Each structure stands twice: as structure tokens, then as C-alpha cells.
Amino acid sequence: YFSSTTLAYIDGDFIKADGAQSTLYSQSLHYGYAVFEGIRAYNTPQGPRVFKAREHYERLHYSCQAIGLPLHQSVAELTGITYQLLERNGLQDAYIRPLVFAAEPHMGLTTPASSSLFMAAWAWGKYLGDKSLRLLVSPYQRPNPKAVPLEAKVAGHYVNSIIASSHAKAQGYDEALLLDGEGFVAEGPGANFFFEKGGELYTAPAGSILRGITRNTIVELAREAGIRVREEFFTPDALKEATGAFMTGTAVEVVGVASVNEQQFSKPFSETLGGYIAERYQALVRGGDLAEKMPFRKTA
Numbered sequence: 001y002f003s004s005t006t007l008a009y010i011d012g013d014f015i016k017a018d019g020a021q022s023t024l025y026s027q028s029l030h031y032g033y034a035v036f037e038g039i040r041a042y043n044t045p046q047g048p049r050v051f052k053a054r055e056h057y058e059r060l061h062y063s064c065q066a067i068g069l070p071l072h073q074s075v076a077e078l079t080g081i082t083y084q085l086l087e088r089n090g091l092q093d094a095y096i097r098p099l100v101f102a103a104e105p106h107m108g109l110t111t112p113a114s115s116s117l118f119m120a121a122w123a124w125g126k127y128l129g130d131k132s133l134r135l136l137v138s139p140y141q142r143p144n145p146k147a148v149p150l151e152a153k154v155a156g157h158y159v160n161s162i163i164a165s166s167h168a169k170a171q172g173y174d175e176a177l178l179l180d181g182e183g184f185v186a187e188g189p190g191a192n193f194f195f196e197k198g199g200e201l202y203t204a205p206a207g208s209i210l211r212g213i214t215r216n217t218i219v220e221l222a223r224e225a226g227i228r229v230r231e232e233f234f235t236p237d238a239l240k241e242a243t244g245a246f247m248t249g250t251a252v253e254v255v256g257v258a259s260v261n262e263q264q265f266s267k268p269f270s271e272t273l274g275g276y277i278a279e280r281y282q283a284l285v286r287g288g289d290l291a292e293k294m295p296f297r298k299t300a
């Protein structure tokens, strides 16, 4: 994530990442009371561009507000800091991690008066690689959306993600697929889930998911291509009739799913609607004309 020359941003300064420090007496460390984002920049014909910067920083503001954590920088300021961070580190294709946390010593269970903003960036390939994934329906459910604001990207929510993902990997799978409290498919530990049936795409509606910015982009790309996207509740049983599936997220981008609980989808990912949309997504994030010029190739 960093070398001896990497610079990170903290509260107005760019400092050497390997010297960055924080107190051990914070609510963020003890209670998971922090908020973060996962953003990517791509090298485009016009130079490095932060993909969907406004959407990510609006979500950061929403997340902070949802848990009562102050955030002192505007969306425009946050975007400016991001471009500076990329430039100072000579990064073009990069993953960017802003973190808003309680930095003052405070052990009580009341909201803090102030917060700190940390931002780091590093070169990071597709988080789950390129190969289609073997998923396991996790015995760990998504957290109850009536107990925590699940649409906020809160650090503590990711304890659920870490245990579900580690469990699936320990069983020999690539990643977990989590259900909500009612038994409907929700999402992965760090990505949304779509499946394909009868030439249409299906994905879980708002409720027990983080409505990903990539998910929104995929819905738009699909609709532009005349592919219907149904946001509906479905159980793992519905996947028996699916011909393909994929996961979406800033870190994973668009990655195919080969099987769920050993049940394989009939088509290879590259021949599914998801495979087509994954190509469109790459063209879009890398900018320029390619996205417009790519001919529509409906495969189902």
C-alpha cells in the first residue's frame, strides 16, 4: 500500500505514509466508528480521472451524517485533495481510500465533536481478479438494516464482510454471497450481485445492500443497451434458472460468477450479458469515445 516515499493526506497536510500516526484511544479503533470510501482513478486520454468522484464524496457525506460523524470538507474540496494526492504520488490508475475517523481520545458512546480525514492511494488491480468466481451462500447474514444504517459505508459494518469472506475462502470458495434477514440474496462482502435470466438482469433492491455506485452505472449501461434490469427480491433458489451472474463494485469492477454453491451457470461469463457489460464498463471508466463507438452485441 505504501513505500518509503509514498505520501498520504491527513487533515490538511501531505505527509509520508510510513510516518502517519493516530491515537490508540479512539472510538474508531475501539468501536468501528468511522466512515470510508473506495474510489478508483483511471488513466484516460485526458489524463487520470477520478471515476464518479461526486457520487463517492456525496456518499461519504451521507455516511458521516448517518452516524453523526462531522466531515469538514466539501465534495469539491475532497475531489481536489484526491487529484493532489494522485499527482504527488505520480499515480494514474489507482485505488483511493478516504477515511473519516474520530481522532481525539474519547471512549464514551456519544458522537465526537470533531473528526479527522485521512486519504491514501495506491495502484491496485481488480480486487478479486479476472477469473469467474465460485461463490458460497454464506451462513452469515447481512446486518439488520433497522439496527444500523446499512446504506452508509461505516467501518464497523465490515466485520460482517470479513467474517463472511474469510469463512467462504476457508471452505475453498472465492467469495461469499450473503442473504438478508428474510433469506433473500443481498450482496457480496464488498460488491453487489446480479444474475441473468431470459435476456434480463436481476439484482437485489434497496434494503439490505449498499446501493453501489458501480451497480448504478451497470443499471444505466444495461438500460442504454436495451437490457431490462429488474430490482427484485429473490432467493438462492432463483439462481437455478439463471444462465449467468456477476458482481460489481469499485474494487472488483465487474467480475463474472461461475457458480453458486457448486451449481454452475450454463454460459461462460464472456458470452453473457454481464460479459458484454463488463467491456462497456471498462470503456466508460477509461473514458473517451470507445464507450460510444462500441457496437451493441446482445448475446442472450
Ligand code: PMP
Binding pocket: 038, 187, 188, 189, 190, 191, 192, 209, 210, 211, 212, 213, 214, 215, 248, 249, 250, 251
Ligand atoms: N456492497 C458492499 C458491501 C461494498 O462494500 C461495496 C463496495 N463499496 C459495494 C457493494 C459496491 O459499491 P460501489 O460500487 O459503490 O463500490
